[in-house]
Amino acid sequence: MSDAARTRGRAIAAGVLLAVLPALFPAAHARPLAEIKSRGELSLCANPDALPYASDKADLPGFQVEIGRALAQRLGVKLQVLWIIPRLRANLVDCDMLLDTISDPAAQRGPIRLTQPYQKSGVALALRRGLQAQRFDDLAANTRVGVMINSLASRSLNQRGLRTVPYAFEADMVADLAKGELDACAVSPASVAWYIHQHPESGLHYTHAYDSEPELHWNLAVALRRSDEALLEAVNTALSQLAADGTLAQIYGRYGVELRRP
Known part of the structure; x- marks a missing residue:
């Protein structure tokens, strides 16, 4: 089985949106850290009806949205959530990041950078x-x-x-x-x-x-769309801080999910 096929299979096994990054992040101008800080927003792609991952419910947004907010706060900006519905045409999607992306070199096609992994997962x-x-x-x-x-x-x-x-x-x-x-x-x-x-x-x-099960486990990272090195480093630093101070574990815990560090 090819690396690409294995990555697609892992995405299906995980039950979340993981291995369609090139389609989700169409070619566009780069979104460096300076631009994000200038506009005061970091945007996240998420499903509006996919608890515990994400939801458009204000009182129960899902751990992806809560982690996104925590990352944005560390960068000194607000989080903007762009909702992805499976029927939505991929070329309409234009956001800065997608959480719960398999940290696998085979998935790095197109203008995508992956952060350090923050969660261990699998089947x-x-x-x-x-x-x-x-x-x-x-x-x-x-x-x-x-x-x-x-x-x-x-x-x-x-x-x-x-x-x-x-x-x-x-x-x-x-x-x-x-x-x-x-x-x-x-x-x-x-x-x-x-x-x-x-x-x-x-x-x-x-x-x-x-x-x-070697084929059925993987680590999860944040996928950044056409980011510069400064944005990648800033998000990596924020992830390390959120893990170290217990914020990640607390966010996952609100949904009954265990944080398992890679």
């Missing part, structure tokens, strides 16, 4: 009440396992002979797991953690199974 193993396992290899062959359609996790688990059930949306998959229609899910840790945070009575639990 977690979510389990229904009463079922115990630590790794995907611990699952019995007849276990009903939800997977994202056409994802690396889907391919990997099918090759192991597991009984996979394809889904287009992680939220639907986790909801079916809670109903008992599935035994397990290959899912992003943020999605299942958010569900458990909202529904502690569900009995769902999960493990970071990707820790032992």
Whole structure:
């Protein structure tokens, strides 16, 4: 499998917008740090209906928006959120950054710079009440396992002979797991953690199974659109400060998500 195909597969497995950076950030003039400070705004691309990642709800904006605000504050500017809807034509998007981007050289096509990684992620193993396992290899062959359609996790688990059930949306998959229609899910840790945070009575639990799966784990970074070195350094400094003072952990914690440093 090529690096590009692997990156696309990881994006699907993660259930978030990760591997379409060249399309999301069309060619345009550079957005250096000086220009951002001059206009007083740093812009973020985000989905208006994708909790826990992002939302247009003022009281529950999602951790991507909250992290974006914290970064903008460190740079001394305000955050502008530009909402991305899947049907939106990519050439209409014009923002400075996208969070939760896989930190992979194969994804660096076009005028994109990636910051230092700030979160460790991958494909977690979510389990229904009463079922115990630590790794995907611990699952019995007849276990009903939800997977994202056409994802690396889907391919990997099918090759192991597991009984996979394809889904287009992680939220639907986790909801079916809670109903008992599935035994397990290959899912992003943020999605299942958010569900458990909202529904502690569900009995769902999960493990970071990707820790032992080289193809199913990755680090996340901020993708900057046509930035200069000064903007990259400023965002890297801000990320380090937010991690060191506990701000990142607090933001993630509000959504039931664990900060796992790369």
